[in-house]
Amino acid sequence: MIDQPLKLRETIAYGLTGLGLFIGIWTLLSVSGLVPHQFLPAPLDVIARFFALLTTPFAGATLPQHLASSLQRYVCGMSLAAAVGIPLGLLMGWFRLLDDVVSPIFEGLRFIAPIAWVPFAALWFGTGIGGPVMIIFAGAFPPCLINAYRGARFVDPHLIEASQMLGTGHLRTILEVLLPASVPSIVAGLRVAAGLGWQSLVGAELIVAAAGVGFMMVQAQANVSTPTVMAGMIAIGIAGMLIDVLLRQGEAAILRRRGLQA
Amino acid sequence: MIGRRRIAIGWATLASLVLLWFALTTWTGIVSAGRFPAPADFWLSLVQITTRGYAGGELFTHALHSLILVIIGFLVAVTSGVPLGLWMGWSRRAEAAVNPVFLIIRPIPPLAWIPLAILWLGLGDAAKIMVIWFAAFVPSVINSFSGVRTIERPIIEAARMLGTPRWRFVIEILVPAAAPMIFTGLRLSLQAAWTTLVAAELVGALVGLGLVLNMAQQDIYPGMILVGMLAVGVLGFGTTWVLGRAERRALVWNMATRD
Amino acid sequence: MGSIRFDRVNKIFETTKAGVKALDDINLEIGEKEFVAIVGPSGCGKTTCLRIVAGFERPTSGSVSVNGKPVSGPGPDRAVVFQHFALFPWKTVRENIELGLRNKNLAKDRRGELIAGALNLMNLESHADAFPHQLSGGMQQRVAIARAYVLDPEVLLMDEPFGALDAQTRVMMQEELVRLARVNPRTVLFITHSVEEAVYLADRVAVMTRRPGRIKEMIDVKAIRTAENWNQFQRIEDVMDQDSFIHLRTHIWKSLREEKPEDRH
Numbered sequence: 001m002i003d004q005p006l007k008l009r010e011t012i013a014y015g016l017t018g019l020g021l022f023i024g025i026w027t028l029l030s031v032s033g034l035v036p037h038q039f040l041p042a043p044l045d046v047i048a049r050f051f052a053l054l055t056t057p058f059a060g061a062t063l064p065q066h067l068a069s070s071l072q073r074y075v076c077g078m079s080l081a082a083a084v085g086i087p088l089g090l091l092m093g094w095f096r097l098l099d100d101v102v103s104p105i106f107e108g109l110r111f112i113a114p115i116a117w118v119p120f121a122a123l124w125f126g127t128g129i130g131g132p133v134m135i136i137f138a139g140a141f142p143p144c145l146i147n148a149y150r151g152a153r154f155v156d157p158h159l160i161e162a163s164q165m166l167g168t169g170h171l172r173t174i175l176e177v178l179l180p181a182s183v184p185s186i187v188a189g190l191r192v193a194a195g196l197g198w199q200s201l202v203g204a205e206l207i208v209a210a211a212g213v214g215f216m217m218v219q220a221q222a223n224v225s226t227p228t229v230m231a232g233m234i235a236i237g238i239a240g241m242l243i244d245v246l247l248r249q250g251e252a253a254i255l256r257r258r259g260l261q262a
Numbered sequence: 263m264i265g266r267r268r269i270a271i272g273w274a275t276l277a278s279l280v281l282l283w284f285a286l287t288t289w290t291g292i293v294s295a296g297r298f299p300a301p302a303d304f305w306l307s308l309v310q311i312t313t314r315g316y317a318g319g320e321l322f323t324h325a326l327h328s329l330i331l332v333i334i335g336f337l338v339a340v341t342s343g344v345p346l347g348l349w350m351g352w353s354r355r356a357e358a359a360v361n362p363v364f365l366i367i368r369p370i371p372p373l374a375w376i377p378l379a380i381l382w383l384g385l386g387d388a389a390k391i392m393v394i395w396f397a398a399f400v401p402s403v404i405n406s407f408s409g410v411r412t413i414e415r416p417i418i419e420a421a422r423m424l425g426t427p428r429w430r431f432v433i434e435i436l437v438p439a440a441a442p443m444i445f446t447g448l449r450l451s452l453q454a455a456w457t458t459l460v461a462a463e464l465v466g467a468l469v470g471l472g473l474v475l476n477m478a479q480q481d482i483y484p485g486m487i488l489v490g491m492l493a494v495g496v497l498g499f500g501t502t503w504v505l506g507r508a509e510r511r512a513l514v515w516n517m518a519t520r521d
Numbered sequence: 522m523g524s525i526r527f528d529r530v531n532k533i534f535e536t537t538k539a540g541v542k543a544l545d546d547i548n549l550e551i552g553e554k555e556f557v558a559i560v561g562p563s564g565c566g567k568t569t570c571l572r573i574v575a576g577f578e579r580p581t582s583g584s585v586s587v588n589g590k591p592v593s594g595p596g597p598d599r600a601v602v603f604q605h606f607a608l609f610p611w612k613t614v615r616e617n618i619e620l621g622l623r624n625k626n627l628a629k630d631r632r633g634e635l636i637a638g639a640l641n642l643m644n645l646e647s648h649a650d651a652f653p654h655q656l657s658g659g660m661q662q663r664v665a666i667a668r669a670y671v672l673d674p675e676v677l678l679m680d681e682p683f684g685a686l687d688a689q690t691r692v693m694m695q696e697e698l699v700r701l702a703r704v705n706p707r708t709v710l711f712i713t714h715s716v717e718e719a720v721y722l723a724d725r726v727a728v729m730t731r732r733p734g735r736i737k738e739m740i741d742v743k744a745i746r747t748a749e750n751w752n753q754f755q756r757i758e759d760v761m762d763q764d765s766f767i768h769l770r771t772h773i774w775k776s777l778r779e780e781k782p783e784d785r786h
Contacts, residue, residue: 004354005354006354006355006358010355010358011354011358013358014355014358014359015358015359015361015362016362017359018358018359018360018361018362018363019362019363022362022363039381039382097271100267100268100271100272100275101271101275103268103272104271104272104275104276105275105279108495109495111494111495111496111498111499111502112491112492112494112495112498113453113456113457113460113461113494113498114457115373115457115460115461115464116460116475116490116491116494116495117491118461118464118475118479119464119475119476119478119479119487119490119491120298120479120484120487120491122479123296123297123479123482123484123487124297198371199371199372199373199457202371202373202374203371203373203457203461206373206376206377206461206464206465207461207464207465214373214374217374217377218377218465220377221377221378221380221381224381226378226381229377229378229381230378232374232377233370233374233375233378234370236369236370236371236374237366237369237370237371237374238369240369240370240371241369244369414607416603416605416607417607417609419575419577419595419601419603419607420601420603420607420608420609421609421620422576422577422594422595423575423576423595423596423597423599423600423601424597424620424621424624424668424672425595425596425597425621425624425625426620426624427624430623430624434609434612434620435609438609438611438612439609439611441611514652515610515611515612515652515653515654516610516611516654
């Protein structure tokens with residue numbers, strides 16, 4: 001009742017059919033004028049625009065320049081989220097009192113979508129780098145914290161007992177037992193955080209930026225330049241995918257070293 | 263179950279934070295009113311928006327509108343996403359055909375659809391629902407798909423051994439077995455729906471909590487920003503709670519503990 | 522009704538390029554209402570034999586037939602009891618047992634009767650509305666057996682059914698199975714690691730070699746059981762105390778020992 005895996009050529013055949021249908025219908029709708037060309041440029045137009053943007057500036061910079069600007073903010077925000085979230089998570093996993101104090105605050109704030117911090121970010125940082133960094137932090141911080149916390153809390157109790165028996169103090173326990181034991185969880189959390197952070201970045205740039213891919217897209221929308229909007233979406237998608245692929249490799253390498261994955 | 267000590271500490275923390283809030287704003291003025299509202303500012307904003315209205319409506323109007331959009335968008339997304347995910351899970355052919363398109367769409371962050379949605383549908387409700395749909399669609403598909411693929415083989419074999427016809431298999435075996443993961447997808451979809459709605463309303467809207475937030479920022483009205491954020495949080499919590507209750511009822515048989 | 526026949530069955534799994542040969546020329550005939558156990562070292566293919574009869578796998582060459590007709594797919598005529606129970610966690614005990622009956626389109630009253638009978642037979646009446654996770658391993662396996670029995674199958678296929686249970690529960694279940702087999706006999710193919718279990722339960726025991734599995738030896742236990750009148754004993758430990766039992770068991774052990782590479786002289 002649940003199919004057997006397909007042979008490779010079957011997979012490719014079905015895949016190409018599906019993809020072909022998608023692109024075909026898109027092209028048809030656009031070229032025939034069923035949907036105004038303004039709103040739905042043909043796939044080829046979008047691709048052409050994408051390549052054009054690699055060298056021609058729009059809204060103040062070329063696509064690679066916008067991307068670099070976005071990535072800069074992204075890296076800042078992510079580093080901050082990891083630098084605060086991971087240690088705090090580990091400490092919360094170890095010191096029950098800290099957990100009891102911080103968790104309620106965290107749980108309460110969790111329901112406020114990171115994007116809702118944008119008005120305050122705009123108020124405090126204007127269109128400077130602080131705004132997007134803050135939003136990225138809001139998005140990427142929870143997974144960093146939660147995964148570090150879970151990693152530390154749910155360490156095999158026998159490992160803790162063994163370390164206590166060996167007379168290990170608090171700091172050393174955290175650094176040499178909890179942290180290494182939590183690495184798989186932390187790394188998984190970083191992957192999730194990276195995705196959420198990237199999404200938060202895009203959201204922030206739509207509203208409070210003066211450069212970056214999100215900003216470029218908003219300008220393109222205001223100018224009714226649909227191919228540019230779509231090109232921007234493609235760029236964001238590719239960048240996000242590359243980041244995820246890189247992190248997956250990193251995660252796999254780390255897990256392999258630990259013998260947790262073939 | 264949450265221990266009593268933990269609850270007590272929770273309240274203590276909350277009280278301390280409120281005191282800190284007063285201390286930093288009203289009592290000492292370290293944080294200026296232009297940056298972050300004092301409790302009094304917050305209260306005044308709250309009173310204003312609930313009685314006299316702000317940004318074109320009262321709090322209730324804005325909140326209800328946002329809530330309805332989220333619910334509609336969420337429902338559209340899950341009623342299309344879950345069946346697609348389930349179908350891709352049990353039909354390898356469907357998976358092979360849909361995957362390429364899905365893989366292209368998937369990496370695009372939901373919020374990146376906002377400019378396009380505005381181009382196509384303007385600043386009204388339709389654009390918001392479209393963006394919510396795209397955002398909430400993906401997690402439902404992925405998790406439903408996963409839910410089917412992780413069904414243990416003996417379960418499927420037992421169902422076949424018992425001579426279960428295909429339609430009964432889908433309704434009584436496939437869906438219940440995938441249900442825990444389907445609900446995980448629903449939770450993620452709900453989160454995505456809220457995030458997207460607020461963002462879309464921040465970019466451009468005629469009514470809604472996002473609009474309130476946007477206007478409050480432009481008017482440099484921190485008290486109102488706080489009101490807006492809290493409203494978003496409360497509604498987010500409420501909808502999540504409802505989903506949680508539904509999940510608990512549907513999965514009453516599931517002994518796995520979820521955090 | 523309920524005879525099984527393996528006719529020159531070979532099975533190769535294509536998990537690697539070369540393929541893994543699991544079964545090598547299996548020929549076996551199981552008569553109506555005969556209880557046959559297959560023992561053998563891990564990976565010898567004994568479970569594969571069961572899975573082919575069940576219809577979950579196809580032989581690479583040769584054929585397996587039930588009542589003279591080749592097996593084409595799974596079905597309630599060859600009910601399976603799985604090692605890890607395979608109960609549907611979202612269905613109550615009653616609903617688990619009922620599914621097969623509903624698939625047969627039996628009327629509601631008839632289903633009720635049969636289920637009540639099965640619950641009674643397996644001592645599950647007080648747990649009829651519980652969910653599997655609320656039951657112990659032994660009880661879950663009883664539900665799995667009830668689910669199979671209620672179909673009144675010609676053939677009962679049991680794949681190391683007591684392997685996931687603790688030692689004491691296991692003994693209890695073996696005694697129950699013997700009781701069941703006397704009250705309600707049918708053809709049984711029983712896969713196990715445990716030689717004692719096989720000798721205690723079966724009419725005949727097939728000993729398999731290690732992979733690729735062949736049937737090394739067929740042992741007629743029934744003849745000895747009848748001759749030595751093991752059935753006079755109610756308790757398993759009394760049966761296992763008999764010299765004749767011990768001889769049989771040791772014989773099979775020795776045969777299996779030869780299959781372990783470290784012990785080959």
